[in-house]
Amino acid sequence: MDVIFLNGGSSSGKSSIARALQAALSEPWLTFGVDTFVAALPATGGGIEFDPSGAVVVGPVFRRLEETWMAGLAAMAKAGAHLIVDEVLLSGAVGQQRWRSALAGLDVLWVGVRCDPVVAAAREAARGDRIAGMAADQAVRVHEGMAYDLVVDATATDPDACARQIVAALPPGAG
Template sequence: MDVIFLNGGSSSGKSSIARALQAALPEPWLTFGVDTFVAALPAAGGGIEFGPDGGIVVGPEFRRLEETWMAGLAAMAAAGAHLIVDEVLLSGGAGQQRWLAALAGLDVLWVGVRCDPVVAATREAARADRIAGMAADQALRVHAGMSYDLVVDTTATDPAACARHVAAALASAG
């Protein structure tokens, strides 16, 4: 397997699962998240807007830059790096189609990371780096039209247990 792709809403536990996977897997896996990409965008001209209610709007400039981000990660995986992608596919299945095109020829384990919207919103409220409303807005939306190899739910399951499920799926796929 070349890529483990974690898709879930804000505060669903994707980053915690990614860190647990890095600790549990026998080979080194690099983690890259959408938060890293968004942080790398210029403050003006990056094509992304965050609404006060937690809504996110992306424009053509964001999509252009996102395409290069995806191509770069795919090139790393094609060169032999094992990647864990920590993503929030705001457009659900349409976003998955963009990633499928970028990752063509690579072995990808698609993992849906679900979390009850109320639980995700509670986690979000405890974090200083989130806009209130993001978790509730994204909790279900990011999974619309998606096709997964595995789904984990962090509502009542800790990240280490979710990572063990992912690692088991990885071992049986490989």
């Protein structure tokens, strides 16, 4: 297995699950999240906007930069690094297809990380570093049309238990 791809809305628990996976897997796995990519964008001109309602709007500049991000991560995996990708596919299946193209030739486990919108919104409020409404907006939308190998529900399941479910879904010797 080359890549474990976690897709879920904001505050669904993906980053905590990724850290739990790193601890549970026998080999070293690198974690890269969409938050890292967004933080790397320039403050202006990066092609991403955060609506006051919590909606995220991306434009062509963002998509161009995102393509290079995806190609870079794919190159790392092709060079032998095991990756956990922590992503929020705002366009659902369309975003998955972009990633499938970038990760062509790699062995990928596609994992949906679901979380009840009310719970995700409460986590979002407790974090204090997100725009209110983002978690509720994304909780269902990011899963539309997606094809997963596995779905975990992080609503009431702790990250370690979700990580164990993911590890159990890996082929023998894959982690």
